[in-house]
Amino acid sequence: MPELTYVEAAHQALAEEMARDETIFVVGEGIGPRGGNFNTTTGLFDLYGPERLRDTPICERGFVGLCAGAAMTGTRPVVDFMFLDFILDAFGELINQIAKMQYMSSGRLKMPIVLRGCIGVGGAAATHHSGNYYPIFTHLPGFKVAVPSNPYDAKGLFKTALRGDDPVLFLEHKSLLNTRGEVPEEEYSIPFGQAAVCRRGEHLTVVAFTTMVPETLQVAETLSGEGISVEVIDPRTTSPLDIDTVLESVHRTGRLLIADETFAPCGMGAEIAAAVVDRAFDDLDAPVRRLNGAHVPTPYSAPLEAAVAPNREDIERAIRDLMAE
């Protein structure tokens, strides 16, 4: 099976779908001849030109609104925000129009729009280029939210996003872009709302998001040498969120940690903890724990930046602590 980087795998999904469906077009800053700040559209301008790879000025609310209209009239826009942080300038269009239009029209209008961008702490990118935001979109009805943690999932989930009729946030963590992994040549897609059990374990369940997935897998490998058997679950999409896989796991392990780089308040950990306590109270042998980044805007300074995001040592300490409960 060929090995691709995360960027290449997502690019392959976009290129294949653009070749298959001529109603797909991409809008964003520097996604034309330049091929995207993160190489998300490299080479596609040469194939499809400015009609389908449309560079824009810096005016997020304008081009997001434009794409909402285009989606309602039957095309399939992909908005490439580069750094997802800039999506914040388009919140009115996103929440009042894109997320609600299908409901307001009783389903007569579709909203097949993909909103993609890079998220996450890393590379001293400072606070305007380090946000995660997926809990915000998960909170709101009308969006689907994909947070792939590896090249295989990136391609499979992007395919599903491009073929569906709902607005999808497709969020790629900066630190994962150059990670490599096997991606089959055959056609495949990954349904939303289906978590991956990345590693089976008996003593403790960790639900991890984006970069926390590979980090937790490393920790789980280390701890297995001490006889601590950790199960690692990657939900892959936060909306819809696959709680059943988590419940099944906690039924066996009795212990749950949620590892998420982004902020704790009203986040994925809070949601999962509430669902588990509600539906599987009698399975819990210890408190449900969350490990999150510090609740502060991400600092620019590299040492300070490293201090606010959970790392491998933090995950290992949290697992040991929870095992001692």
Place this chain on the structure above:
Amino acid sequence: MAEAIAMPRLGWTMEEGTLVEWLKADGDAVEAGEILFTVESDKALNEIETFSGGTLRIPSDAPRPGDTVPVGTLLGYLLQPGEEMPTAPPPTPTAEPVPTPAEPVPVAKPKLSPTPALARSAGPTISPRARRVASELGVEWRALTGSGRTGRIVERDVRAAAARSGQAVPAILTTEADATELVTLRPRLKAEDAPAPAYHHLIAKLAVVALADYPQLNAAGIEAVHLSLAVDTGDGLASPVIRDAHTKNWAELAAEARSLALQARRRALEPEAVQGGTFAIANLGMYGIDAFTPILHPPYRAALGLGRIAERPAVREGRVVPRALISLSLTVEGGLLENGAAARFLDRLRSLIERPELGLLD
């Protein structure tokens, strides 16, 4: 210390770059802000400026103009007066843009910790899971010492207590049921294409019905009932298992029991066919045995023994009348006797046998 100059990372996905041209020569004095060299990345030609001054030195084995090298590859050094060019290459260069700014001051990383727990008041605490397991095993947990933090009783404490205190030492309960209605009912259950069910097939179905109310007696709890039904093979007992008995009606149970019994007598049972049971029933009625106590094998929590059904005198409303009576005996883990579950189960089974149509309808 000599300052290393390395191939910079000029974009998020840049892995390598081409050294196009040195704009300064080996040995030149350079000042902060001057352009040292140019690099071609996948996007553009970039001029690389130095943030500090010094003497530029280019090792003889460094990449030449035109070479494409990975990000971080050593290209040269900036030396201050009195410094020498290192002979050994420096440790693996970082991917920071070069010339590198001053070394970052190491900051002790504050420990990111999960949400802290509230301290609780006195009294033994127990996790919800441990409490559930204690109820299943019939363990009295209030006397236990917990091994969790703050002394919380967790699942492993309950399981250890159950093993220690001989919860698995069996206890035996017996009762007598009036099977007269069952005897009347049985011939009417004969179908066109199947013989009438045996009494123990019908009682097996009634036991499964009773287990739904007392899952503590079932080794798999509420999840599923896999029924082990002892069968005489001619030279000993075999105990094939009817899977998912809780999903089957009496006719399906009887048909499967007959088929398994036939296989057992032909010695044709697969090894898996006698494994995985969660509740056991043994019947010695056909030998004329009135009553016996079945042996409890782990991981079973309970085993039901059926004696023969025989007409005996019984007292009903002050008068002695002939009734068809059957002796029931139940061997259980000791804990199930202590918490009353075993007695309630057996009583429920007795009443189901006495009014069998209630349990056989479905």
